[in-house]
Amino acid sequence: MAVRSEVPLSDPKCRVPWRRDPRMGSYHNVVERAEASVSRDGTVLSAAAQLASRALGDPNVLEEAGAADVFGIEIGRRVRAIMMSEDQDVDVGQTMQQLGVDSLMAVELRRWWKLTFSVEMSTLEIMSGGTLHDLGIATVEKMRSLVSEQA
Secondary structure: OOOOOOOOOOOOOOOOOOOOOHHHHHHHHOOOOOOOEEOOOOOEEOHHHHHHHHHHHOHHHHHOOOHHHHHHHHHHHHHHHHOOOOOOOOOOOOEHHHHOOOHHHHHHHHHHHHHHHOOOOOHHHHHOOOEHHHHHHHHHHHHHHHHHHHO
16 A cells, blocks of 8 residues: 555665554554664565575575475464464464465465465365474475476
8 A cells, every 4th residue: 555665764775655644553562573684675584585586596595494494484474463462473383274374365375485485375275284393394306396397
């Protein structure tokens, strides 16, 4: 809805017209995660998105221990963000059903998956994928096949 600003609202270069509007005060409290970094186009990338972009250039990155857990944690964080309960820790042993994901959320996750990891996941794969760790493993395998197809 073009409400969010990529520039901090306290920055003098921020040109959003509502930044001094008291009704929008909660947006001043939004702080990006410490692990995030900025891509070339100015968008904020998570640790998993950074790993995914590195993997497209160097597939050996996917062989690192814990790559599936990084993806699983990011998937869990996205689910928590959609449900507006980001303050809770993510357990990679939880299933999508335990997190409360329904088919409509799976459609949104599918779109996010493509943008973040550059791989296609069906809503059925998301819903019946098992734990977050299992979904992370499935993402790693799909990324490996994508990289091998490009080579």
